[in-house]
Amino acid sequence: MVALLTILGVAVAVFVGFNIGGSSTGVAFGPAVGSRLVRKPTAATLFLVFGFLGAWTVGRNVIATMSSSIVPAIQFTPVASVVVLFFTGASLLISNLYGVPASTSMTAVGAIVGLGLASGTLNRALMFVIVSAWIVAPLLCLGVGVGVGRYIYPYLDRYVAFTTFSLHFLQLDRSGTIPRPYVNPNASPQDIVGSLLVVVIACYMAFSAGASNAANAVAPLVGAGGPLSVSQGVLVAVFAFGLGGFTIARRTLETVGDEITELPILASLIVSVVGATVITVLSYFGIPASLAVSTTSMIIGLGWGRASRAATLSELLTPTSERPDFEVATGALVTSRTEEAPASPTIGDIARTEAPPERRDGIPDVPAVGAEGPADLDENSLFNPAAAKRIATMWVLTPSLAVAASYPVFVFL
Incomplete structure (x- = not known):
């Protein structure tokens, strides 16, 4: 019976890792x-390599927390592990049925909390720290996003360009005996630097995803009495990520940007x-935390900060009759009434295989804060409030x- 439960637990862990790998690969390497x-x-392949590096190094700390610190490792019996x-x-x-990025980390911790409450072994001090991090991290990302969107992003958007190539960036010359790689002839030096930056950041995103998500797939199976060691658990998780x-x-790229955002590659x-x-x-x-929650909070902050450039801080705090229609909303990373078209293709362009807006010659000046008109929220809106409400609801609802x-399942067991 124990062997059967072990096999079932590993199978469920692979299923969880399979879904995590499918969604995280698209998010990291979509641009x-x-x-x-x-x-x-x-x-x-790159996601598999860098996800493995993240899981094998930093991810071990999260696995240790979820496998033995929130509740004692001895509580993870074969049955309890399968239930979690x-x-x-x-x-x-x-989350897949509702089309929202619900937090796997938060839900996994929620299931472990149910086990701890039912057995009376929950580490409440640690849970206070974890929940505090769940609150602080999105707020931090939101604040950084507002600052970057309001004061830095407009300048970056003028000087940094990213190109969507009709052919792949690296080509193979097969005219000789040995195929020889060469760079797309349409790529400028600026394109080459920007392209390398896109790939490097995607690899960094994969590293972070591996570090935070490996525990979600295998933590209940690792530790005292568990069928897997930490190293074996990492290998199982990364294998599932690769699948x-x-x-x-x-399929992930087909739905990127459909509801949440028309997000430029730079953003x-x-x-x-x-x-x-x-x-x-x-x-x-x-500390197990959600990459989806943090990145979405950053998106909201960027849009809000970008839109708020239409007014000074004093005008935001003290609305006047001169700006009766101004409203701070998350919706101006793509375009506004008084600015040039965005320099880079958006994720929505990529998802729909549409051509990006054409860059105009020269680098226009960036209007001062308060000098721009309000963002045109009816067209090219960055953020869908209805989608935001549904996402926020799922973030709270799924771990709860x-x-x-x-809890009642573990009480019965």
């Missing part, structure tokens, strides 16, 4: 694949760097349901 900088198999993984997998299913990356990740790179850094730091300290549903 790179859409811009034809790398092919889909190359993106899956079941609720983690169920959260992925719910998802080479299969279902191919997506800023979001990736900040979100991945926050999660990597938390993972280093062994995991606790509420797992």
Whole structure:
């Protein structure tokens, strides 16, 4: 019976990792694949390599927290491990059905909390730290996004360009006996630098995803009495990530940007760097946290900060009759009434294979804060408020349901 439960637990862990790999590969490498900088198999391979590095190094700290610190490792019996993984997998299913990025980390922790409450072994002090991090991290990303969007992004958008190539960035010359790689002749030196930056940041995103998500797939199976060692657990998780990356990740690009954002590649790179850094730091300290929550908070902050350039801080705090219609909203990364078209293709352009807006010659001046008109929120809106409400609801609902549903199960067991 124990052997059967072990096999079932590993199978459920692979299922969870499979779904994580499928979604995370597309999120990390969507801009790179859409811009034809790398092919889909190359993106899956790079995600596998850097996800493994993140899981094997920083990810061990998160695995230790979730496998033995929130509740004692002895509580993870074969049955309890399967139940925790079941609720983690169920959260992925719910998020896929509703089309929102529900947090796998938060739901997995919620299921473990249900086990701790039922057994009376929950480490409440640690949970206070974890929940505090869940609150502080999105707020930090939101604040950074507002600052960058209001004061820095307009200047970056004028000087940094990213090109969507009609052919892939690297080509193979097959005229000789040995195929010889060469760079797309349409690529300028600026394109080459920008392209390398896109790929490097995608690899960093993969590292962060591996560090934070390996524990979600295998933590209940690791530790005292568990069938897997930490190293074995990492290998199982990364194997499952690879399965998802080479299969279902191919579909992720088709839905990127459909509801949440029309996000320029430059903005997506800023979001990736900040979100991945926050999660990597938390993972280093062994705190399980959501990459989806942090990156989405950063997107909201960028849009809000960008739109707020239409008014000075004093005008934002003290509305006047001169600006009766002004409203701070998350909606101005793509375009506004008084600015040039965006320099880079958006993620939506890539998803729909549309041509990006044409860059005008020269680098226009950036209007001062308060000098711009309000963002045109009816067209090219960055953020969909209805989608935001649904996402925020799922962020709170899925871990809460995991606790509420797992508690009676563990009491019965």
